[in-house]
Amino acid sequence: MLWSAGETPLLIAVFAGVASWRTLNRFTVRGDYALVLLSASLVGMYLCVPLNLSIVFFTSLVLSTLAYRLSPLHPLASYPGPVTWRFSSMVLAAISSTGYRHLILHELHKKYGDFVRIGPNVLSINSFNAASVIYGPKLLKGDAYTSPGHTGDVALFFKQDPSVHSKRKVLWTNALSNSAIQGYHNAFAKRTDQLVQCIESRLNEEGEVNLSDCINHWTFDVMGDVMFGGAGTDLELMRDGDPGGLVQIGKRSEAGLDSLGHIPWLLDIMWYASESDAVNLRRLREVCGSMMRSRLQHKNVDKQDLTSYFLDHDIRVGDRPTPSDMELEALVAVQGGSDNPGSQLIMAMFLLITNPNVLRTLQTQLDDIFPESTQWHLDPRALAFPYLDAVINETFRLSSPWLLPRVVPKGGIVIDGCVIPEDTIVALASYSQHISEDNFFPDPLSFRPERWLPGGLGPGSVLKKTALTTFTAGPHACPGKNFAMVQMRHLIARLVLNFDLALCPHLSPEEFMKGFKNIRSNIFDEPLMVTVTERRGGKNATW
Numbered sequence: 001m002l003w004s005a006g007e008t009p010l011l012i013a014v015f016a017g018v019a020s021w022r023t024l025n026r027f028t029v030r031g032d033y034a035l036v037l038l039s040a041s042l043v044g045m046y047l048c049v050p051l052n053l054s055i056v057f058f059t060s061l062v063l064s065t066l067a068y069r070l071s072p073l074h075p076l077a078s079y080p081g082p083v084t085w086r087f088s089s090m091v092l093a094a095i096s097s098t099g100y101r102h103l104i105l106h107e108l109h110k111k112y113g114d115f116v117r118i119g120p121n122v123l124s125i126n127s128f129n130a131a132s133v134i135y136g137p138k139l140l141k142g143d144a145y146t147s148p149g150h151t152g153d154v155a156l157f158f159k160q161d162p163s164v165h166s167k168r169k170v171l172w173t174n175a176l177s178n179s180a181i182q183g184y185h186n187a188f189a190k191r192t193d194q195l196v197q198c199i200e201s202r203l204n205e206e207g208e209v210n211l212s213d214c215i216n217h218w219t220f221d222v223m224g225d226v227m228f229g230g231a232g233t234d235l236e237l238m239r240d241g242d243p244g245g246l247v248q249i250g251k252r253s254e255a256g257l258d259s260l261g262h263i264p265w266l267l268d269i270m271w272y273a274s275e276s277d278a279v280n281l282r283r284l285r286e287v288c289g290s291m292m293r294s295r296l297q298h299k300n301v302d303k304q305d306l307t308s309y310f311l312d313h314d315i316r317v318g319d320r321p322t323p324s325d326m327e328l329e330a331l332v333a334v335q336g337g338s339d340n341p342g343s344q345l346i347m348a349m350f351l352l353i354t355n356p357n358v359l360r361t362l363q364t365q366l367d368d369i370f371p372e373s374t375q376w377h378l379d380p381r382a383l384a385f386p387y388l389d390a391v392i393n394e395t396f397r398l399s400s401p402w403l404l405p406r407v408v409p410k411g412g413i414v415i416d417g418c419v420i421p422e423d424t425i426v427a428l429a430s431y432s433q434h435i436s437e438d439n440f441f442p443d444p445l446s447f448r449p450e451r452w453l454p455g456g457l458g459p460g461s462v463l464k465k466t467a468l469t470t471f472t473a474g475p476h477a478c479p480g481k482n483f484a485m486v487q488m489r490h491l492i493a494r495l496v497l498n499f500d501l502a503l504c505p506h507l508s509p510e511e512f513m514k515g516f517k518n519i520r521s522n523i524f525d526e527p528l529m530v531t532v533t534e535r536r537g538g539k540n541a542t543w
Ligand code: HEM
Pocket: 156, 157, 158, 169, 172, 332, 333, 336, 337, 338, 340, 341, 344, 400, 402, 404, 469, 470, 471, 472, 475, 476, 477, 478, 479, 480, 481, 483, 484
């Protein structure tokens, strides 16, 4: 006998712990359900099992989980990476929440190579060839994209069955097609006029203004008009400011999804917590849902808005969004269509102001295209000129350091000859790709829009356009890319035509960049405080 009869219960507790690990390792459990189950088990154990056996059970469960994750038996055992990150995805979630994940991952890639294991089951991949595989048709979104609160409502951004997703994508693609965008032109025109007045009215005595706020308020107001046709919404941030903190609520919601998304079971639980980023998501859902409900009561909106494309769904496609779906889609449109362009625009203005040669060149070209202030209709076609687009693409390159996870399907995948087993979560290290000398040479860390023009930065320069993954690719690529380009062109052109801009003396470019963070949403610790001086036309310019 190797053990005495008295030790049998202990062995059963150890065995039960290992068996529980095996089960949990194979099946995904919804976090909120698991919490209820765990609480019930704890009460049951407290009542029926001696305390020492409960401790042995949980110790065995935890140790077998950790031992497996560190062991050579794990399918990702051969991939290098920092050991502590293998224990739990909590490390990745914590790193993500700092906003500096892209910089930390870049250092890890320099140390460990193109494939780095950054979680028990997660690989970060820094390879030009990886983007088309990771964001191709075979890899799906995982639990990081679960619809908030598991309500079952369908909205394009969240995880759902591919056939449901592709039908819904048709609606979105129609609503954001080039011809649809023309119908939104009045919203751009009216709101951009208002922005000029908003900037002038918010100037303090030193002639300074918080340009970050002005830009964010402009993007939200534009999206309010575009999404709801101005019916029943109270999106008037340029007029009223943002007393409800909508901009920050949106940012915190995205940050919550991005960091807690690495631990989906925790996200499920945090959904109920009173103080967490998931709560911000719930509030954003309520605000956007209420605006959509108001819009749906106004059947006869006098102009075509994005909602009307959803209501006029194509019967052949077979997708008919429910009112509840529409509320969730409103969240996706308002947040995706405001926060992303807003933060890219803030960065574009910062980069222009701190690169005066580029700003001057852009100003000269815009002056040539729009010689009279009365011509500032900013015809979208006239705005699509190469230098402005080069400024925008160069901004995207330096300020979209996403880490967007996808799940490897059955049978695994191969990238650059490396076999990646099924169920692994993979993500492209887009920041490292965007500043790689193999893709953008020379000066990949500098803002040099000329690299996007014919001839690039001279002989030997490299420009791999498809290495820019700001909007990603494949089935989940952003449907708002063309719309976003129009937003970017409109606002940059109008600001540059209207104003001479400079950083406020108390804002150093280094401090501003130090405060630039990415947690899916771009977050700036320092507001872009600028001084503005009116150029030609000013507030008297007409559309
Ligand atoms: C500069 C502006 C923008 C950037 C950088 C951007 C970026 C992105 C990225 C990277 C994704 C993929 C996210 C992921 O897979 O996790 C995405 C998806 C999406 N974006 Fe955008 N976006 C922008 C503007 C917009 C606009 C203006 C709209 C709508 C009005 C929009 C609506 C969406 C939607 C609905 C999705 C989900 C697509 C799907 O899953 O099929 N975006 N966007």
